[in-house]
Amino acid sequence: MRFHTRKWVKPEDLNPNGTLFGGKLLAWIDEELALYSIIQLENSRIVTKHMSEINFRSSAKQGDIIEIGIDVVKFGNTSIVLKCEVRNIMTWDTIITIDTITMVSLDDEGKPKSHGKTTIEFIRDRRNNFSS
Numbered sequence: 567m568r569f570h571t572r573k574w575v576k577p578e579d580l581n582p583n584g585t586l587f588g589g590k591l592l593a594w595i596d597e598e599l600a601l602y603s604i605i606q607l608e609n610s611r612i613v614t615k616h617m618s619e620i621n622f623r624s625s626a627k628q629g630d631i632i633e634i635g636i637d638v639v640k641f642g643n644t645s646i647v648l649k650c651e652v653r654n655i656m657t658w659d660t661i662i663t664i665d666t667i668t669m670v671s672l673d674d675e676g677k678p679k680s681h682g683k684t685t686i687e688f689i690r691d692r693r694n695n696f697s698s
């Protein structure tokens with residue numbers, strides 16, 4: 567699993583219990599998954615289709631730093647299936663795991679579009695191929 571993004575838990579991210587608000591965390595995750603899918607599938611029109619069970623295992627408090635990890639489960643025809651783990655860098659506790667999230671690539675009319683990808687691609691390789 568590659569951990570791409572870190573977030574700092576600020577006062578506006580807290581629930582009345584004084585810990586990280588779950589909805590805020592899910593918004594961060596959804597954006598991260600969308601960005602990852604946009605880059606992998608080379609299409610800016612991506613939507614979240616399905617998320618499997620979301621398991622909040624622990625939380626974070628103000629001032630904690632968390633990081634969001636993503637891995638590819640599989641490349642479909644129009645979809646990419648990802649998994650996600652968020653962990654608290656201060657404690658190394660896992661905060662949340664999501665086993666499968668299906669993101670779908672769309673065409674200009676909002677219909678599923680075949681993306682033609684089968685493996686993870688790295689930006690540095692694309693850049694090298696572009697310049698050679």
Ligand SMILES: CCCCCCCCCCCCCCCC(=O)SCCNC(=O)CCNC(=O)[C@H](O)C(C)(C)COP(=O)(O)OP(=O)(O)OC[C@H]1O[C@@H](n2cnc3c(N)ncnc32)[C@H](O)[C@@H]1OP(=O)(O)O
Nearest residue numbers: 596597600610613614615616642643644645668670676678
């Ligand atoms: C120009 C620069 C721009 C820069 C840009 C920056 C952006 C900066 C990021 C901001 C962040 C954005 C964040 C966006 C993320 C949201 O928030 S998106 C909003 C929430 N999601 C939606 O509104 C989606 C609503 N649903 C739909 O529109 C339709 O269901 C869809 C997605 C078009 C799919 O339609 P459908 O009829 O189900 O299509 P279908 O062909 O049956 O299935 C398509 C694929 O989904 C799979 N699938 C279908 N149902 C399921 C299911 N229940 N479970 C699992 N998989 C399923 C199928 O297996 C298929 O996969 P493949 O086998 O082709 O690989």
